[in-house]
Amino acid sequence: MNKDSERRILLGRVAGAFGVRGELKLESWTEPRSAIFKYQPWILRSPSGQESELTGVRGRESGKALIATFPGVDDRNVVEAMRGTEIYILRSALPPPKPDEYYWVDLEGLDVQTVEGVKLGQVSHLFNTGSNDVLVVRGDRERMVPFVMDDFIKSVDFEANLVVVDWDPEF
CATH class of the missing domain: 2.30.30.240 (PRC-barrel domain)
Known part of the structure; x- marks a missing residue:
């Protein structure tokens, strides 16, 4: 299965700002949705195509929202500029699937x-x-x-x- 081990997996997206302290609202396609925080480092791809790697993301569920804190980000304006940024990981970061389960x-x-x-x-x-x-x-x-x-x-x-x-x- 290592033929695609460096393939990227889209796990979620920055949906916008949460509050005024630089927290972010995320969309997550992991199951459960909070599992997105277990898989790091993240490869962030901005809507303009710029990419960066990020580790140390923390997060929590808050009602219907998934809230994240990115290291070094504490400004709502910075977060608003990140809206639409896609969150990827490398396929190799995922644990092996259980028998008869597939990614x-x-x-x-x-x-x-x-x-x-x-x-x-x-x-x-x-x-x-x-x-x-x-x-x-x-x-x-x-x-x-x-x-x-x-x-x-x-x-x-x-x-x-x-x-x-x-x-x-x-x-």
Whole structure:
């Protein structure tokens, strides 16, 4: 799995300022959302494309908001200028997934074929519907396959770069 160990994973984004002391409101796509603070250093990418590395970020949940303190940032104006900054980490910073669990980023780019051997394309991305995750496959057209192990997803083989699905190619 080390082929993409230096690949970047987008974990969240600076949503704006919180209060007047330089605290930041964050959007986090980790589960739970406060887990974003466990993964550091962060690679910050500003909306203009400038990048910097940051360690020592602290944070807490406050109602519906996730609040962070960045080392050396204590001015609301500085924080407002950071709105939209994306927060990345290196894939290698993530712990290994548990058996039969996958990081979405590791599935992206894998070939997808049916149990009958019909090639459907490659995994473009995944998204969550609330009830389950969905594998988006792009080939001759786009297909959305529920990511439900054993029902629709029969196997994931990183060595073969392949996901085998029980899915009607006409659907």
